[in-house]
Amino acid sequence: MLHAGVLKKFGLYGLLRLAIPLVPAGAQYWTGLLVVLLLGNITYIGFVTIAQKRLDWMLGYSSVMHMGYIFLGFASANILGTTGAAVLMFAHGLSIALLFAIAGELRKRTGTLVLEDLGGLGKVMPFAGLAFGLGAFAAIGLPGFANFAAEIMVFFGAFQRGWEMDRFHCFQIATVLGLWGIVISAVYMLRAYRSAFMGPIPDRWKDVVDLRGSLRVPVTLLVAAMLWFGFFPQSFVRLVSPTFRTYFSASQPR
Numbered sequence: 001m002l003h004a005g006v007l008k009k010f011g012l013y014g015l016l017r018l019a020i021p022l023v024p025a026g027a028q029y030w031t032g033l034l035v036v037l038l039l040g041n042i043t044y045i046g047f048v049t050i051a052q053k054r055l056d057w058m059l060g061y062s063s064v065m066h067m068g069y070i071f072l073g074f075a076s077a078n079i080l081g082t083t084g085a086a087v088l089m090f091a092h093g094l095s096i097a098l099l100f101a102i103a104g105e106l107r108k109r110t111g112t113l114v115l116e117d118l119g120g121l122g123k124v125m126p127f128a129g130l131a132f133g134l135g136a137f138a139a140i141g142l143p144g145f146a147n148f149a150a151e152i153m154v155f156f157g158a159f160q161r162g163w164e165m166d167r168f169h170c171f172q173i174a175t176v177l178g179l180w181g182i183v184i185s186a187v188y189m190l191r192a193y194r195s196a197f198m199g200p201i202p203d204r205w206k207d208v209v210d211l212r213g214s215l216r217v218p219v220t221l222l223v224a225a226m227l228w229f230g231f232f233p234q235s236f237v238r239l240v241s242p243t244f245r246t247y248f249s250a251s252q253p254r
Helices: 002-022 024-029 031-050 055-076 079-110 126-140 146-160 170-197 213-231 234-244
Strands: none
Touching: 002 024, 002 055, 002 079, 024 031, 031 055, 031 170, 055 079, 055 146, 055 170, 079 126, 079 146, 079 213, 079 234, 126 146, 126 170, 126 213, 146 170, 146 213, 213 234
């Protein structure tokens, strides 16, 4: 939870607050390479995530994959895409923390996170199954969650950069290719949810207990935050967008 939800964002925060404002020309110079790397991150790590057989490894690789969307917002070099990247940093921290929290409780109760060894846990852990499902939907980018609002801003911000009426610019191509990451996310998240919580339950898991009350409170707070900032993203956008107005133009990307 700490690594994927918090520590992984430190470098991204440094890029936003220090590197890009101090050397905007350097950031502009390396934009092409950044686009290539982030597309490779989204596609290659996405397929690597699909190949994982353990729930914790799958969540870890999925967290790395979503960093590609954040870098796409950085590369857009406009206030819409960069604000979306900042919101996605926060939204992804909420969703991945929720998913890792549920995965940790599954490990404590079953002793394994191998997907093929799990199954049917939604029958004995309905609260955990519901919370994990909401976290998976948020990670996919389902409308109504904070991740959706952030990804919309990132994709629109990247798509409008370098727009030319007569042809597709490299950023439009990158945006279209990046959208396939949502499909990849849906594959591995829904597969993991089905493998862990759906289907017949093995006899050895029939005595597994659901999350106790002290754990339901933080899980509920994470779900509530994802939904609140999903339906009212402007409450977060107002906090972060003024920071970027000093070095990004809202109308013309640099």
